Amino acid sequence: MAFDTILRGGTIATASDTFACDIGIRDGRIAALGEKLGDAKDIVDVTGKLLLPGGIDSHVHIAQPSGPGIVMADDFALATRSAAFGGNTMVLPFAMQQKGESLREVVAAYHKKAEGRCYIDVSFHLIIADASDAVLGQELPALVHDGYTSFKVFMTYEGLALSDMEMLNVMSVARETGALVMVHAENYDAIRFLTDRLERAGKTAPHYHAASRPIPVEREATHRAISLAEIVDVPVMIVHVSNRAAMEEIRRAQQRGLKVYGETCPQYLLLTEKDLEGLNMEGTKYVCSPPPRDKESQQACWEGLQQGVFSLFSSDHCPFRYDDPQGKMNPKGRTSFRWVPNGIPGVETRLPILFSEGVSKGRITLNDFVALTSTNHAKTYGLYPRKGTIAVGGDADIAIWDPQRKVTISQSLMHGGSDYTPYEGIDVTGWPVSTMVRGQFVVRDGKLVGKENAGAYVARGKSDLARPAGTQTAGR
Numbered sequence: 001m002a003f004d005t006i007l008r009g010g011t012i013a014t015a016s017d018t019f020a021c022d023i024g025i026r027d028g029r030i031a032a033l034g035e036k037l038g039d040a041k042d043i044v045d046v047t048g049k050l051l052l053p054g055g056i057d058s059h060v061h062i063a064q065p066s067g068p069g070i071v072m073a074d075d076f077a078l079a080t081r082s083a084a085f086g087g088n089t090m091v092l093p094f095a096m097q098q099k100g101e102s103l104r105e106v107v108a109a110y111h112k113k114a115e116g117r118c119y120i121d122v123s124f125h126l127i128i129a130d131a132s133d134a135v136l137g138q139e140l141p142a143l144v145h146d147g148y149t150s151f152k153v154f155m156t157y158e159g160l161a162l163s164d165m166e167m168l169n170v171m172s173v174a175r176e177t178g179a180l181v182m183v184h185a186e187n188y189d190a191i192r193f194l195t196d197r198l199e200r201a202g203k204t205a206p207h208y209h210a211a212s213r214p215i216p217v218e219r220e221a222t223h224r225a226i227s228l229a230e231i232v233d234v235p236v237m238i239v240h241v242s243n244r245a246a247m248e249e250i251r252r253a254q255q256r257g258l259k260v261y262g263e264t265c266p267q268y269l270l271l272t273e274k275d276l277e278g279l280n281m282e283g284t285k286y287v288c289s290p291p292p293r294d295k296e297s298q299q300a301c302w303e304g305l306q307q308g309v310f311s312l313f314s315s316d317h318c319p320f321r322y323d324d325p326q327g328k329m330n331p332k333g334r335t336s337f338r339w340v341p342n343g344i345p346g347v348e349t350r351l352p353i354l355f356s357e358g359v360s361k362g363r364i365t366l367n368d369f370v371a372l373t374s375t376n377h378a379k380t381y382g383l384y385p386r387k388g389t390i391a392v393g394g395d396a397d398i399a400i401w402d403p404q405r406k407v408t409i410s411q412s413l414m415h416g417g418s419d420y421t422p423y424e425g426i427d428v429t430g431w432p433v434s435t436m437v438r439g440q441f442v443v444r445d446g447k448l449v450g451k452e453n454a455g456a457y458v459a460r461g462k463s464d465l466a467r468p469a470g471t472q473t474a475g476r
Helices: 076-085 104-116 133-145 162-176 186-198 216-233 244-255 271-277 283-286 297-308 350-360 364-380
Strands: 003-010 011-013 018-020 022-026 029-034 040-045 051-054 055-060 086-098 125-126 150-154 180-184 236-238 260-264 310-313 400-407 427-437 440-444
Touching: 011 364, 051 364, 055 076, 055 350, 055 364, 076 086, 076 427, 076 440, 086 104, 086 400, 086 427, 104 125, 104 133, 133 162, 150 162, 162 180, 162 216, 186 216, 216 236, 216 244, 244 260, 244 297, 260 297, 271 283, 297 310, 297 364, 310 364, 350 364, 350 400, 350 427
Parallel strands: 003 040, 011 051, 055 086, 086 125, 125 150, 150 180, 180 236, 236 260, 260 310
Antiparallel strands: 003 022, 011 018, 022 029, 051 400, 400 427, 427 440
8 A cells, every 4th residue: 555655753732642653644634544654665674753633723813904004923924934933733813794794705805814824724714793783794794604603703802892691692593504703802981991090190101011911801802702692502712811810710610511721822832911010011912812910821821721621722822023013013003002902922832831831840741732733623623524623534634743752842943923022931742843734734843844835725614512412523
């Protein structure tokens, strides 16, 4: 039996098992697992390496409108190249609707931005900003049918925040269509109240961003989102959870048998609000929402990962340049934290950070790592078993890891469009050295070998979380 590629001598880890085995790849898929698989066009010696399902980062923002005079640092080529170097084989960015826009036209525009510009595979979530009758009654159900089976709603931000009634209506469509709702949970009115009060007191430096969005702002919105979802009886994913109070709201809902799920991110494991206190405007590098909290909140987020309250670990990659008038240092941003673009780069560092801080330091197992960074994403967003595991018949999306490699994270090592990394100087143990997408190397031994048009758009099935018990999405 001839193969296109054989990966020989490595150790495979999935979300449930770890075993020594060779992988035979043919026509972009895993064709065989075993020993002495025979011949192949390319036999790759991966002795001493880990063979893991490629990372799926299901929460990234790419080439997204960010306000007048503000430009995101990454287009699709830069973001997917950066993701590939970080061991990812798929990302799920957002097609963001703005008030008055046709959702169908927004999706078409994002496809145009991505077409021919992706090193790895992509699929789109939707962002619902205008919950009109036409959107909810016609466009959204049709798009779910076409494979856009998840959408995000915001409880904050000017022009994006939905009222409770609008959220209930969106959730109702999700229930009818079997889609999954993602929620950015922060109380918009409370943030506006606190921001206005801080500015009147002359407290406009970057570190006051954290003061404008304290933990109760997130906890209250998390509780309210869960309550609305309970009323409609629909699953929800609370994204980028940053603290214990919000995590406990999710845990209590889960203990009551509700289909409520959680996600956290690297910034809530490594950064704190003190990072926003950098000299001059350095603190803007760490402005994101929710903001980093404190050491106790970091521990709570680890508990959420360890105890299964959080099923996803995503980057919330939302990159802007720091030293740029169209980025963090825009003229209005210099006058108040209110105008600093919210978001930090992180798609390339997500996996090494969790591997090092989690697996290498004994906080989580290698199998937990695979689940949190790949398998659970595939199951949550209608991609499993085509994506998210190493199994015969699945796409050969594989990250080859050197578990002993020590690296100091530095902007000089990054491959995206931002001019800084918020994790500068952090030492990690464990690093992805090669990344394969559908059987083809995109990164090989630390060098880019894939083409900019190698990635494909993947239509998704319905979320395993939103399907009746006993059924499974094909992810094809």
